[in-house]
Amino acid sequence: MAQILPLTPANIRRTALALRAGELVAFPTETVYGLGADA
Numbered sequence: 812m813a814q815i816l817p818l819t820p821a822n823i824r825r826t827a828l829a830l831r832a833g834e835l836v837a838f839p840t841e842t843v844y845g846l847g848a849d850a
Contacts, residue, residue, distance in 0.1 A: 816822040826836055836847045 829836060830847060830849045837844050838847060
Protein backbone atom coordinates (compact mmCIF):
# COMPACT_ATOMS: atom_id res chain seq x y z
CA MET A 812 0.00 0.00 0.00
CA ALA A 813 1.29 3.48 -0.81
CA GLN A 814 2.34 5.70 2.07
CA ILE A 815 3.38 9.35 2.11
CA LEU A 816 6.02 9.93 4.76
CA PRO A 817 7.43 13.21 6.05
CA LEU A 818 11.20 13.64 5.84
CA THR A 819 12.51 12.52 9.23
CA PRO A 820 15.56 10.44 10.23
CA ALA A 821 13.26 7.58 11.25
CA ASN A 822 11.51 7.59 7.88
CA ILE A 823 14.83 7.65 6.03
CA ARG A 824 15.79 4.47 7.92
CA ARG A 825 12.35 3.01 7.14
CA THR A 826 12.80 3.79 3.45
CA ALA A 827 16.26 2.18 3.44
CA LEU A 828 14.77 -0.97 4.96
CA ALA A 829 12.03 -0.99 2.32
CA LEU A 830 14.62 -0.72 -0.45
CA ARG A 831 16.67 -3.55 1.05
CA ALA A 832 13.48 -5.65 1.15
CA GLY A 833 13.05 -5.18 -2.61
CA GLU A 834 10.34 -2.54 -2.48
CA LEU A 835 10.09 0.45 -4.82
CA VAL A 836 10.09 4.00 -3.45
CA ALA A 837 9.13 7.31 -5.07
CA PHE A 838 10.54 10.65 -4.02
CA PRO A 839 10.06 14.25 -5.17
CA THR A 840 12.82 16.21 -6.87
CA GLU A 841 12.75 19.86 -7.93
CA THR A 842 10.85 19.11 -11.15
CA VAL A 843 9.53 15.51 -11.20
CA TYR A 844 9.15 12.45 -9.01
CA GLY A 845 11.95 9.89 -9.00
CA LEU A 846 11.72 6.15 -8.44
CA GLY A 847 14.23 4.26 -6.32
CA ALA A 848 14.98 0.56 -6.23
CA ASP A 849 17.83 -1.74 -5.21
CA ALA A 850 19.05 -3.39 -8.40
